[in-house]
Amino acid sequence: MPGANERALEKAKSLPADALILDLEDSVAPDAKEEARKRVAAAVAAGGYGHREVTVRVNAPGTPWHEEDLRAAAEAGPDAVVVPKVDSPTTVRQVEAALAAAGAPDSTAIWAMIETPAAILDAAAIASASQRLTVLVMGTNDLAKELRAEPVPGRTPLLTALSLALLAARASGTAILDGVYNDVQDLSGFEAETLQGRQMGFDGKTLIHPRQVEPCNAIFSPAEEDIARARRIIQAFEDATSQGRGVVTVDGRMIEHLHVEEARRVLALAEAIAGR
Template identity: 50%
Template sequence: MPIRPRRSMLYVPGDKTRALEKARTLPVDAIIIDLEDAVAPERKVDARDIVAQALSGDDYGPRELLLRVGGIDVAEDFALAAGLPLDGVVLPKVESGPMVAQAAERIALPIWCMIETPLGVLRAADIAAAPRMAGLIAGTNDLNKELHARHRPDRATLLTSLSLIVLAARAHGLAAIDGVHLDLDDDAGLEAVCIQGRDMGFDGKTLIHPATIDIANRVFAPEPDAVDTARRIVAAWADARAKQLGVARIDGRMVEQLHVDEAERLIAIADAIGAREYDPQ
């Protein structure tokens, strides 16, 4: 399966026509059209009509397009998703593999699961092993609430949960996406948690406002120096293999197959980002 950049995944309320139109012009890797928390109960029916109209044309470009349904039992949302040009559906508050299996029986699309409760974290590996899974998304705000934990800038209260989510995703070859940052006036704080999430192994970050896209895109993109080194590693390995050697040497360091695998992954992400063309804002 080709690698897709998922540095930035923006939630867009399903009942906001202008926001859905604006999303077509944003340099975001993925759009999560939200029919759950972002839509008031009395607006759900209207939201489905608005989403259907917004997605009637193929004008979201290379952006991955996901729909967050209102819940596993909201049949109307699954019926809507089945008729839309989506790349997947997002299930909120998933707490077991059977919940995913139930959704997989309803929809043929790839499935993303929100891990936002203590039980969801403890069962993350079972959830990740369920059918048609594409990725895990950390629901950090709900999780903090369920843990009765305090919000801290360093997210110390969530580190165990975040690590377990990444571990479960990686164990089953899935994407792992970090939770949202709510303080829209705190660019430094946003950058700090993006760096933290990147260093923990997350592929990108969920966002709630377009103003935060650039920081997430920059932090979660491979650094140019790292990409240059990765290309040198791959070239040195190819040369070593041609000489029937089992290892190569770069800048005094030994290079083995595991380093080459990571270098090739980094190059693939960088190339995929470079190939993207977004409409001007």
């Protein structure tokens, strides 16, 4: 949500999203940076966003606004600070130190944007650089620019980078969000890319328009048949265990413990969604 747009900050309170990024970076013109910083800090402090995680995207390290953005965010105490252009674990540690020096609550996390070749090649170290770092966010627009990749359906030029970032996130136990889809009029293209992200293993997708929220929620939510199958798997495994049987099949397929763990994850996700 553009930090300089008061109407957008208010509208965010009604969106059925899990998290909000109140933006001080790309969506804010240079001459509006200071006013946007004040608006966003006030919005975070005032609250009213319900269950939604409220994050602040600061300007990138090395820009004239970065340090003051971090100080203002630390004082406001959002759920997280989203940091663009994180190229190395050193950047994460510098942000961590700046937040601590400015008095940020321990609960304020760091979300690192992975959007350069250097970041992809150092993603594992970035993901493990700080206990404050809880989420990696793919900056696919900037990454494509840096790679000189063409924006084609299916994102073939980006798949290696996306996969490497996913590996880093899973190895470190960090959540990871897919990048944005730019054409807000093309819902079929958006849905195809969102489904691809879910199938690859992303935990969610970053969005740039309210009309993208509902289809994204639908795609990342377990379908009724997935929930029913998860319950069958868990029940069959528990029945087999209680009877001392080592071989379990559900719907004609062999079930191992890893399938039970995935079934429990599906049910936990469905229950969390139902709780909203």
